Amino acid sequence: MSLPPFQTFLDRHAGELLRFLLAVVGPEEAEDCFQETCLAALRAYPRLPAGSDVRAWAFTIARRKAIDAGRARGRRPVPVAEDGRRAPLGETPDAIDDAGAWAPLAALPPKQRAAVFLRVAIELPHREVARILECSEEAARRSAHDGLNRLREEMT
């Protein structure tokens, strides 16, 4: 079985990729990350073995682009956590769009945002989430669990 046309991949998965990035990097950076993700995916696409799980592969690229965006943000003036310590790179909760619908997710570290989204919105099994986040299944499970607990606490 050969690779589907790239457009077919976009038709099927562009929406959920963009939502994933909205969840992980927030509304201000999602479009840029989406563009970077799709360009990287298109560049590498012909080398992808036929029969690959194109969707999981694309989510992995998106996750890496989100981490890059986090690092770029980390190089800009650094917000300081409440206790006065510098927040860790790439794990800086964004202050943007506090009033928006994204605010509850913004309170989580990016990895938890990713795990929660893939688990709850896309309903992927932990094994798949782990592949996308490039961590152990146990770590993926914990990220989703901690993220959901935190969201639950915030809701009450």
Add this chain to the structure above:
Amino acid sequence: MSKPNVSEPLDIDDSELTELVTRATRVDGGDLDPGPAVRRFAERASAEGLVDVVYATVSSPLGDLLVAATPRGIVRLAYLEDGDRDSILADLARRVSPRVLDAPARLDYERRQLEDYFGGRRYGFDVAVDLSLAGPFAARVLDRTATIPYGGVSTYGEVAADIGHQRAARAVGNALGSNPIPIVVPCHRVVRSGGGMGGYTGGLHRKEHLLALERGTLVREAW
């Protein structure tokens, strides 16, 4: 917060939580339309030379046409009546490159030429063609066919003789029947020597329409 028991199944039936996550990835309260972002990506990708095949849909009096091009020229033109878009694109992905993208703006020039041709305002196509979907014999047949002038016809036997295969009229017919670029490579201008129409990749009614258009005898509907 208590230390999480990691083996505990996630309570994802929690509808409020699901709703919260869903709402966080919506825009203006509605479902997110990735269309504009995808179009911006398609423009950027083709500007950066990352797209091997662009395609667009062009309307015509003979129904929607799918036009696809590589950097070398038009590689495929197909009548879409049968709703076989997916199989045409899959075929392009397999035989040319999987980097296939819907980029209508990239084909505006070709679209205008087709519109002018169908409107009777253009008597030839000023576009490059890429015959990579045709085998070596078919490519020779198509090259010869491309020289038949607007409004003229040749027979299968004449085309066969011109490429040095006197007795290959049937093979010529087969090659024309699988012409990857009908209309632009005018296989409709090849007819039978006895005065019959012969076959056509898009159906005989389309062949008749194109020949009548070129003879100037088309009873034109408002288009």
